[in-house]
Amino acid sequence: MALGKLFRTTVFKISLAYLVISAIGAGLVLGSVGGNMKTLIDEQIGQTVEADISGLSEQYAQGGMRSLVDSIEKRTRRPGAGLYLVTTPAGEPIAGNIAGLPPGVLSRPGLIETIYQAPGGGTETRRALARIFALSGGFRLLVGHDLEEGESLRRILGGALLTSLFWLVIIGTLGGLWVARRVLDRVDAINANARTIVAGDLSGRLPLAGTGDELDRLVQNLNAMLERIAELMAGLKEVSDNIAHDLKTPLTRLRVRAEQALHFAKTPEDYRGALEKVIDESDRLIQIFDALLNIARAEAGAGREGMIDFDAASVARDVGELYEPVAEERGIALKVIAEPNLLLRGSRELVGQALANLVDNALKYGGPDELGALSPDKAAALDLPKGAAGSAGKAQDKTVELSARRRCGRIEISVADRGPGIAEKDRARVLERFVRLENSRSRPGSGLGLSLAAAVARLHNGTLRIEDNAPGLRVVVSFPAAPLPRRPPAPLALAQPDAAA
Numbered sequence: 001m002a003l004g005k006l007f008r009t010t011v012f013k014i015s016l017a018y019l020v021i022s023a024i025g026a027g028l029v030l031g032s033v034g035g036n037m038k039t040l041i042d043e044q045i046g047q048t049v050e051a052d053i054s055g056l057s058e059q060y061a062q063g064g065m066r067s068l069v070d071s072i073e074k075r076t077r078r079p080g081a082g083l084y085l086v087t088t089p090a091g092e093p094i095a096g097n098i099a100g101l102p103p104g105v106l107s108r109p110g111l112i113e114t115i116y117q118a119p120g121g122g123t124e125t126r127r128a129l130a131r132i133f134a135l136s137g138g139f140r141l142l143v144g145h146d147l148e149e150g151e152s153l154r155r156i157l158g159g160a161l162l163t164s165l166f167w168l169v170i171i172g173t174l175g176g177l178w179v180a181r182r183v184l185d186r187v188d189a190i191n192a193n194a195r196t197i198v199a200g201d202l203s204g205r206l207p208l209a210g211t212g213d214e215l216d217r218l219v220q221n222l223n224a225m226l227e228r229i230a231e232l233m234a235g236l237k238e239v240s241d242n243i244a245h246d247l248k249t250p251l252t253r254l255r256v257r258a259e260q261a262l263h264f265a266k267t268p269e270d271y272r273g274a275l276e277k278v279i280d281e282s283d284r285l286i287q288i289f290d291a292l293l294n295i296a297r298a299e300a301g302a303g304r305e306g307m308i309d310f311d312a313a314s315v316a317r318d319v320g321e322l323y324e325p326v327a328e329e330r331g332i333a334l335k336v337i338a339e340p341n342l343l344l345r346g347s348r349e350l351v352g353q354a355l356a357n358l359v360d361n362a363l364k365y366g367g368p369d370e371l372g373a374l375s376p377d378k379a380a381a382l383d384l385p386k387g388a389a390g391s392a393g394k395a396q397d398k399t400v401e402l403s404a405r406r407r408c409g410r411i412e413i414s415v416a417d418r419g420p421g422i423a424e425k426d427r428a429r430v431l432e433r434f435v436r437l438e439n440s441r442s443r444p445g446s447g448l449g450l451s452l453a454a455a456v457a458r459l460h461n462g463t464l465r466i467e468d469n470a471p472g473l474r475v476v477v478s479f480p481a482a483p484l485p486r487r488p489p490a491p492l493a494l495a496q497p498d499a500a501a
Contacts, residue, residue, distance in 0.1 A: 015172065015175065015176025015179060015180065016172075016173075016176060018172075019168065019169065019172035019173070019176065022168060022172070023165050023168055023169065026161070026164060026165065026168065027161060027165065030157060030160070030161040030164075031161075033157065034154055034157045034158070037153065037154075037157070038154065041149075041153075042129060045129045045145040045147075046111050046129070046131075048082070048145060049082075049111065049129070049130065049131050049143050049144060049145060050131070052082060052084075052143045053131060053133050053141065053143045056068060056071060056072070056133075056141060056143065057133060057135075057141070059071050060135060060141075065086075065094075065139070068086060068095075068135075068141070069086060069094060069095040072084045072086060072095045072096055073095055076096065076097040081097065082143065082144060082145050082146075083096075083097060083098055083116065083128055083130060083142070083143070083144035083145060083146060084096045084097060084098070084141075084142065084143055084144075085097075085098040085101075085140075085141075085142040086135075086139065086140070086141055086142075087106060087139065087140045087142075088138075088139060089137065089138030089139060089140075091106060091140075094139075096142070097118065097119060098116050098117070098118070098119075098142065099116075099117040099118060099119045099120075100116065100117035101114065101115075101116055101117075101142075102114060102115060105132070106132055106140045106142065107132075108132060109132070110131065111129065111130075111131050112129075112130060112131070112132075113127065113128070113129050113130075113147070114127070114128060114130060114144075115127055115128070116128050116130075116144075126146060126147075126148060127146075127147040127148070127151070128144045128145060128146050128147055129144055129145055129147055130142050130143060130144025130145070131143055131144065183215075186207075186209060186215060187215075189207050190206050190207065190219065193205070193206050193207060194206065197226065202226065202229065202230040202233060203230070204226075205223045205226060205227075206219045206222055206223055206226075207219070208220070208223075250281050250284060250285055251285070253281055254278060254281045254282065254285075257274055257277050257278055257281070258274070258278060260274065261274030261275070261278075288448065291448040291449075291451075291452055292433070292448065294350075294353065294452055294455075295433065295448065295451055295452050295455045298350060298452070298455035298456050298458070298459045306347060307345055307346050307347055308345070308346075308347075308348065309343055309344070309345050309482050310343075310344060310345075310346075310348045311341070311342055311343060311344070312338075312342040312343075312344040312351065312404050312411050312413060312479070313338035313339060313340060313341075313342045313404050314338075315348060315351055315352050315355065316336060316338045316355060316402055316403075316404040316413060317336055317338055318352065319352060319355045319356050319359055319402065320334055320336035320359070320402050321336075322356065323356070323359045323360070323363065326360075326363055327363055327400065330363055331398060332363060332398050332399065332400055333398055333399045333400070334359070334363075334399075334400050334402065335399060335400070335401045335402065336402045336403075337401065337402070337403040337404070337405075338403070338404040338405075339404060339405045339406060341484065342404055342405075342406060342411050342481070343481060343482040343483075343484055344411050344460075344479050344481065344482055345460075345482040346459075346460040346479065347456075347459070347460075350456045350459065351456060351460070351479075353452065353456070354452060354453040354456040354457070354477065355402070355413060355415070355453075355477075357449035357450070357452055357453050358415040358449070358450075358453055358475050358477070359400065359402060359415055360449065361415075361449050361450070361475075362400045362415050362416075362417040362419070362473075362475075363400060363417075365417075365419050365420070366400060366417025366418060366419030366420075366472060366473060398418070399417075399418060400415065400416070400417045400418075401414075401415070401416045401417075402414075402415050403416075406481060407478075409480070409481055410462075410478050410479060410480055410481055411478070411479045411480075411481045412476055412477070412478045412479075413476070413477050413479075414474055414475065414476040414477070415474070415475050416469045416472060416473070416474040416475075417469065417472045417473055417474075418469065418471055418472040419471075419472050419473060420471075420472075421468060421469065421471060421472050421473040422466060422473055424468075427466040430447075430450050430466070431450050431451060431454045431464070431466075432451060433447065433448055433451045450464075450475070453475070453477060456477075457477050457478070457479070460479050460480075461479075461480055462477060462478050462479040462480065463477075463478050464476070464477050464478075465478070
């Protein structure tokens with residue numbers, strides 16, 4: 001069963017395919033080598049035959065038939081001698097070491113391949129490569145070479161090919177099974193961990209082999225995906241808990257005020273006042289749910305389909321203009337510093353809403369009244385940055401600055417105030433939903449403003465960081481800048497014709 005599982009693996013199938021391709025390649029190579037070797041041997045035999053015929057024809061021209069016969073008899077007695085035959089015009093042999101030839105061979109011109117019978121070999125035939133040379137008087141001279149050596153060499157090559165293919169199949173199959181076994185072990189380990197994760201244990205992670213191969217890279221990406229899923233599930237649980245706790249109070253107030261109106265209101269003015277309070281509480285609840293919905297949409301990437309190129313400086317100026325009356329009412333100077341041509345690709349509405357939340361937080365919690373309300377002892381108890389308390393009344397403490405600038409290929413939009421700030425240990429926690437620090441619980445709010453801004457930053461492949469403004473707080477949102485459009489080249493000025501001409 002386990003062996004059958006190995007044979008069904010993709011790795012083994014790939015190894016088998018590679019084995020077949022390698023075998024075909026080896027066969028083609030050895031076949032080509034055998035063919036080239038045969039051609040080379042035939043060429044060498046042909047050259048040897050031509051040299052022999054040239055020498056023998058010269059002897060025949062100088063000494064006649066007797067000299068030719070003597071020379072052929074001497075050559076046939078040598079070890080490894082070639083094939084020689086001299087015949088009469090009627091085809092009867094005069095001298096040589098060939099006992100028989102097929103009919104018509106002596107009349108064929110050029111280099112030919114034929115069979116022959118050796119003396120004392122009975123009826124056994126052998127193959128040879130020979131050439132027939134016509135002598136004067138109708139005599140024939142055959143000079144050739146036996147091809148058995150070449151055949152033996154080709155048989156050796158064929159045997160080597162079959163042997164190499166046999167071992168190639170054996171070694172390739174064993175190697176494929178070994179590789180498939182190793183990969184299958186890793187895949188089984190991944191599947192085992194995946195089953196525990198599917199069963200509900202989101203803390204489990206897929207094992208890494210540490211080889212850095214494609215399986216390790218795949219596992220790293222899957223583990224990152226599982227980490228993100230675990231974060232989202234933890235966030236969902238936290239949001240559910242926060243909703244249950246943080247919405248219970250306003251809902252309770254809403255019910256109490258409705259009951260008070262039913263039991264204690266006597267006049268239309270009493271009912272009207274109670275209804276107005278109920279409407280205010282309902283509006284706050286609607287704002288909380290809207291903020292939660294916007295955060296969920298941003299984290300799900302719902303705004304990516306409507307992204308356009310827009311000027312972030314224009315958005316910063318619009319938000320500053322929107323909150324300028326609120327700042328004046330609180331006695332705070334709202335400064336907007338925006339560089340031109342800050343092209344950003346994204347959702348203008350979501351970026352504007354994120355900036356509005358940051359400015360609203362700065363005006364709420366970074367104003368001079370917040371600073372004056374904190375004594376040095378209170379600031380120390382809350383572990384706030386140095387200089388957070390006792391600075392009320394200073395001109396520079398009554399400023400909230402909204403700036404937008406380009407830095408290192410990115411667009412950074414920051415909101416800085418002169419309030420009490422946030423302790424460094426709490427700066428990561430305030431980005432979570434419904435988190436409100438101790439010094440801000442007396443202020444209206446839901447603890448969702450920074451969470452929404454962080455979600456919008458992630459939607460645009462950006463980041464949100466919280467820094468110390470010494471004193472005060474600076475929240476910086478960094479986005480990747482969109483490429484500026486290329487300006488068309490300026491037209492070339494044409495030379496004006498000379499008026500005098």
